[in-house]
Amino acid sequence: MVKLLQVGNLKAEKNEKAYGFWKIAETPSTDIALPIILINGKGDGPTLCITAGSKPCVYAGIEAGIRISKLINPEELNGKLIICPVIDIPSFNTITSDVCAIDLKPIPREPRETGSISNIIGKARRKLISMADYAIDLHGGDLDENLIEGIVISGWTGDIGYDEKVINLVKWFRPKAWQRKPALMTKTIPSILIESGGGGKLEEGQIDFHIQGLINVMKGLKMIDGEPKSSIPPDFVYGIGQRFELRAGRGGIYYSKVSAGDHLEKGQVIGTIGNLFGDTVETLTSPVTGRIIAYWDENKVLNTGDIIGVVYASDTETDYTIKPPKG
Structure with a gap:
């Protein structure tokens, strides 16, 4: 060694x-x-x-x-x-x-x-x-x-x-x-x-x-003394199932209705985009039941096509022994 x-x-x-x-x-x-x-x-x-x-x-x-x-x-x-x-x-x-x-x-x-x-x-x-x-x-x-x-x-x-x-x-x-x-x-x-x-x-x-x-x-890994704490089931397992990107269809100011990590039902309102006259020009809803994992809600000023968030549906198999995907 x-x-x-x-x-x-x-x-x-x-x-x-x-x-x-x-x-x-x-x-x-x-x-x-x-x-x-x-x-x-x-x-x-x-x-x-x-x-x-x-x-x-x-x-x-x-x-x-x-x-x-x-x-x-x-x-x-x-x-x-x-x-x-x-x-x-x-x-x-x-x-x-x-x-x-x-x-x-x-x-x-x-x-x-x-x-x-x-x-x-x-x-x-x-x-x-x-x-x-x-x-x-x-x-x-x-x-x-x-x-x-x-x-x-x-x-x-x-x-x-x-x-x-x-x-x-x-x-x-x-x-x-x-x-x-x-x-x-x-x-x-x-x-x-x-x-x-x-x-x-x-x-x-x-x-x-x-x-x-x-x-x-x-x-x-036995690099330091002590027994590791036992594993815990994660609250949410995702990645193999459906993934959806949320993007702005209109430009304007973004008003969020949720936070990163929130559970979402299909069709639930995530946020709205308003124009500079105070009118709502777009309402964004969740395309699937799942969770919003990444959320660019700090970005309040949006252009058409800007990313707002990523929503994942929950995986059906959630234990640590799941077989790897084929490919």
């Missing part, structure tokens, strides 16, 4: 913690460098990579990444932690939502060798993950987006051993809602994506959901 943990010029020997910046690119006047915390445990165990800030204004996940790096000491750790609390650092610095502030493109999850800054950042993120045995990405809603609290998103590969490892991560995180991707995915390392927090807010409850989930995962 390799004892040294290293990212760029940053090194942590056995039973050490190190932190600093990993330079990955340059602008004409500054370096582009990602904040990295390495914790190399005293005992042997798996390597867990924790990333946040791929969407740079999702502050609950970013703060959770910072706090977990302070909570875990190498003397108490079996294995290694690689933590990057802010992946899209250019956009974090400029409070730019959704896209990289330099090339105005989102940070890609899949390899795209175009050479632009967003792709260089994406490649750096994949490099960190490739060093680990497990990966957890902390997400949430962006500046204008609210989400149902406590979502864990996972995929399937069809490899039973691999998929069981992913399901264990989901169980240990104890989600309030579980989204399963509807198609088979390429096998890399067992990983999950967490969604909690949004609207540009830094709320303790959302931060704590991330932190408590991470601690429970580390207990489950």
Whole structure:
């Protein structure tokens, strides 16, 4: 087993913690460098990579990444932690939502060798993950987006051993809602994506959901002492069933009637759009019985075609042993 943990010029020997910046690119006047915390445990165990800030204004996940790096000491750790609390650092610095502030493109999850800054950042993120045995990405809603609290998103590969490892991560995180991707995915390392927090807010409850989930995962992986809390059935399971995007048919001011996470009946009024003379020009209703998962209700001024929300019907099978979709 390799004892040294290293990212760029940053090194942590056995039973050490190190932190600093990993330079990955340059602008004409500054370096582009990602904040990295390495914790190399005293005992042997798996390597867990924790990333946040791929969407740079999702502050609950970013703060959770910072706090977990302070909570875990190498003397108490079996294995290694690689933590990057802010992946899209250019956009974090400029409070730019959704896209990289330099090339105005989102940070890609899949390899795209175009050479632009967003792709260089994406490649750096994949490099960190490739060093680990497990990966957890902390997400949430962006500046204008609210989400149902406590979502864990996972995929399937069809490899039973691999998929069981992913399901264990989901169980240990104890989600309030579980989204399963509807198609088979390429096998890399067992990983999950967490969604909690949004609207540009830094709320303790959302931060704590991330932190408590991470601690429970580390207990489950036997990286720290203690038994993991037992899994709980999520309140809502979705992703394989019907998905509907709600978009504005008219321009105007949006008046919401619901909140992210609300249960909706088919035909229930979600909100209305009014014109600048105070007239209602459109009434939006739920196309299905289910829940509104992502909700851009912070965005009050709408143009025709702007997204307002995403509604999912509940999946009919909701336990953790469901077979992966065919594909």
